[in-house]
Amino acid sequence: MTLYQPFLDYAIELLHQRLELQPYPIPEGFDSKFAVVGKGAHQSEVLTTSHAFQSPKLRQIRAAHVQGGAALQVLNFVIFPQLNYDLPFFGGDLVTLPGGHLIALDMQPLFRDDLDYQAKFTQPILPIFEKYQKDLPWGGDFPEEAQQFFSPAFLWTRSKDNAVVETHVFAAFKEYLQAYLDFVAQAEPVTNPEKLQSIEDAHLRYLRYRAEKDPARGMFNRFYGPEWTEEYIHGFLFDLERKMPIKS
Ligand code: DBV
Numbered sequence: 001m002t003l004y005q006p007f008l009d010y011a012i013e014l015l016h017q018r019l020e021l022q023p024y025p026i027p028e029g030f031d032s033k034f035a036v037v038g039k040g041a042h043q044s045e046v047l048t049t050s051h052a053f054q055s056p057k058l059r060q061i062r063a064a065h066v067q068g069g070a071a072l073q074v075l076n077f078v079i080f081p082q083l084n085y086d087l088p089f090f091g092g093d094l095v096t097l098p099g100g101h102l103i104a105l106d107m108q109p110l111f112r113d114d115l116d117y118q119a120k121f122t123q124p125i126l127p128i129f130e131k132y133q134k135d136l137p138w139g140g141d142f143p144e145e146a147q148q149f150f151s152p153a154f155l156w157t158r159s160k161d162n163a164v165v166e167t168h169v170f171a172a173f174k175e176y177l178q179a180y181l182d183f184v185a186q187a188e189p190v191t192n193p194e195k196l197q198s199i200e201d202a203h204l205r206y207l208r209y210r211a212e213k214d215p216a217r218g219m220f221n222r223f224y225g226p227e228w229t230e231e232y233i234h235g236f237l238f239d240l241e242r243k244m245p246i247k248s
Contacts, residue, residue: 003073003166004073014174019184030232030235033048034047057085062078063077073094074094074216076092081187083196083200085189088110089110089206090180101158109150110202110203125179149209155176210237211234
């Protein structure tokens, strides 16, 4: 068992309980990737597995799980709603490196500065956020250009302690995901053409940023080579542009 396996198991179980869950296609060669990295005594094995689902309101629910020993574990878990809902993205980036754990958890808003949007999708999360602040204090600097994509309930922390991840981070992850699925249950489709266009624009802005700035690119390049990595990023992790109908 690795650090984030229980997170993934919990999420998949809950998704099955609460959604009409269907599989989402994972391109061939990307459902599981293995490499032996390093030399001699520093040799180690890195396995990356992909998991993906969809539901009537959620276009893609996907996880990338990197398992490379005690000092290299990642669970990157993102939910991309269908484009006719104004739902935020669920974003989890749970990263363990030799320096420690780096945890990012948020409902990433489509329209961060819109007060009605905040009232709908951020206010209800703030009590959960505040509850965990004490044990999961603010993690400090992060890229300034990424700030526009996070909500005021962005849980961002660093820790060196496995127990913190196994207790507080796991509990926060469960509560954020449950709250997200409450939003999904309540969500009504958007029909206004202008609103639909602004939702599509927000998805593309988010997706292009994440694909371009993916902090895992360097790591994947080292393990699996640039060809596999670019295809993984654009063909699976952040695939919206590939899936959009071509507009005439
Ligand atoms: N991050 C991903 C995917 C990963 C992944 C798909 C499958 O988006 C892993 C793997 N994140 C990952 C790794 C690191 C980070 C760091 C390996 C460490 C990089 C390193 O130190 O070498 C949130 N993730 C980070 C950081 C932030 C996030 C802020 C630290 C700063 C950085 O290195 O850029 N989640 C991340 C992010 C957004 C988000 C930037 C933006 C919207 O949702």
